[in-house]
Amino acid sequence: MDVVDIFSYAWGGIKLRKLRAALTTLGIVIGIAAIVALLSLGEGFRIVITSQFERGFALDVLTVTAGRGLLANIITGSGSEEYLALNDTYTMNEIAGVRQATATLSKSIGISQGNKTYMVTAVGINFTEYSTIYSTSFQLEDGSMSLNPANDSIILGYRLHDPWKNGTILFNVGDYINLTWTTGSITKPIVKRYTFHVVGVLKEIGGISIFGPSDIQAYIPITTAQKIFETDQVSQIQVQLVSSEQETIDSVTNSIKNIYGDKVTVISPSAMLNTFSSILSTVQLLLAGLAGISLLVAGIGIMNIMIVSVIERTREIGILKSLGMKNKTVMTIFLCEAALIGLVGAAIGIVFGLGLSNFVTNFVFPLISTGTSQPNGQGNRVISNIVPVLTPTVCVGAFFFGIATSVLFALYPAWRASKLKPVEALRYE
C-alpha cells in the first residue's frame, strides 16, 4: 500500500469520528499554542530587554568599581575599604588598549519644582571625556556643552525635561533648579541645598541604563560633585577601549587586575549582556517546559483515544488483515491518523499561540502598564514595548514537536492494532 493510500485511509478513519478527532486535536492545539505563545513572548521580552540595555551601553567601555563588586559587598556585609579616586584614571590611561578613562561619581539627590521633589541620580562627570566615550547616547537635544563648564552647570536627562511626553515641560534649558542632598545619619539628617543652572537637555536615549547615560539622570561637573558631596572618591571609572573585541576586553581587564588585584571589579557590557541573555534563555526554557506539560497531557489523551479506537475497530483490522494487509501497514495507518491529528493540531496551535501572544501584548500588558506618571518609571516601558517574536526555529520546532508527540503516544496503540490476530479480530463483535 503506498503512502497516499495509507494517508487517505487514515484520513477516512479520522473523518468517521469528527467530534472525537476535534477534541483530541484541541489538546494538541492548546499544548502547542501555550508553547508558541510563551516562547514568542519570551523572545519578544528578550529582544526588548537586550535592546534597552544596548541603547545605554557602549560595548567598548569597561566599568571599574572599587571592591569585589556589589554582590560580594552585600554578602560580606561590609562596604569596600578601598576606593577609586580621580587620579586612578591616569593609571588606567597608561594601559595598552585603553583609549580613554573617565571617572564618575553618582549620588541620589532630590530635584524640586514648586512643592514637588523628584528623587533622581546626580552623576558627576567630566563633560568632555564622558561625551566622547558615550558619543552615541550623550547628545544634546537643547542647550550647549562647554569644555570648561561653570561649576553650577547641570545637564538633564530627557525625562527630567519632558517626563510625560505631552508637552508639559518639567525643566528647560536656562532654568535654575534646586538640588537637595541629604547626608548625616538617618536620625540626624543634614539636608544641603544647592542651585544649578540648566545648560543642556539630552536627547532621548530610551532603554534601561546600568552604566551608561540615562534619561533619568542629571549630570554635573565631577569637581563640583566631589565638592558638594564632600568626598575625594569616585563611584566608577569608565574605560573606553580601542576596540570592542573580546581580546582587547580580556587584555585590558587583566592589566587592571594586575595593577589593582582584587580591590576592583571590572565589568564588561558584553559579558553582562551574555549573562543576562543566558538567564533569559533559561527562563524561556523553563516556561516552554511548563507549556510542554500541557502537551504531555494532550499526548496521553491521544493514547487514550487511540486505544479506544483500536478496540472499536478490531473487526476492521481483522478485515484488513484478511485482505492481506501486513502488520506494519496496520501500524502505519494508526500512526498516520495520529500524525494527521498532530499536524492539524500543531498548525492551528501555532496560529493560536501567535494570536494569544498578540492578544496579551495588545490588551493585557497595557492594563498592567497604565498609570506610569513618574519621571523615573522604567519597568512599565519594558512591558509596553514587548512585541511577540515567533522565530522560524520555534515555528518549525513547535510544528514537528506537535506531530512527534502525537505519533509517540500513538506508538503503543498502533503496535497493539498491528499485533491483533486476524481470526480473533474478525470474531470481535
Added chain:
Amino acid sequence: MAPVVQTINLHKTYMLGKVPVNALRGVDLEIESGDFVAIVGPSGSGKSTLLNLIGALDRPTEGKVIIDGVDVSTLNDDELAELRRRIGFVFQFFNLIPRLTASENVELPLAIAGVKKRQRKEKTSELLKAVGLSERAGHNPTELSGGEQQRVAIARALANEPRFLLLDEPTGNIDSKTADMLILLLRKLNEERGVTIIMITHDLNIAKQAKRIVRILDGRIIEETSNIAT
C-alpha cells in the same frame, strides 16, 4: 497437478476459558483447481475452524495446511499476509468496511496489494459489473441490501484474482430468493472463469449446488460425495 489446498492430519485445539476444545481432530482434504466444494456440518462441528486454517487466518495446533505447494506453518506474519492476498474471503456478515463505498471496498484489496490507481479503477468497475452492481458503486454498505452487500463482498474477494474463494455461510444472512441468485453467480464464476470455490454452509439445498460435498462432524470428515447432478 498439485492441489490448490491440501490439509494433512489437521488438528486445532483452542482454549474456551480453561477448557481445551478439540475443534479439529485430524482432517485430510485435497481441493483441486477449478473445484467447487461445499463443507457442511452442524454448528460446532469445526467447519469454521477449518475455513480459518485454509484461509491462513490461523495456525494449526498439529498437522499441515499446504496452499499452492507451500506449507503455511513455515510462513511468518508478513508472508501470511501476502499469501492471503491470493485468497478471496467472503464472510457470513459480509465484513465490508462501512465508511467506504461499494467500489472503494472492492478497490481496497487492490490498494493493499499495491496495484496502481488507474488499474484499480478499471478492475473495480469490471468486477462490480460482473456481480451486477455497477449502478450501486457509489453507495455505502448501509445503503445496500443484504444480497447486494454479499455481491460486493464477492467482487472484493475476486479483486486480486485469487487461487480460490472461501465463503463462510454465504447465504446465512440473505433471503432464499437472493440466495438462489448468489448460487447462480458462484456457479457462473466457477464454470466460466474457473474460480475454485470452497464454501461452508449448513444449508443442504445450497450445498447440493456444489460439485463436491464434504461432511464434517466433531472435527472429522465423515463423508465426501461428488455431486453428479451438477
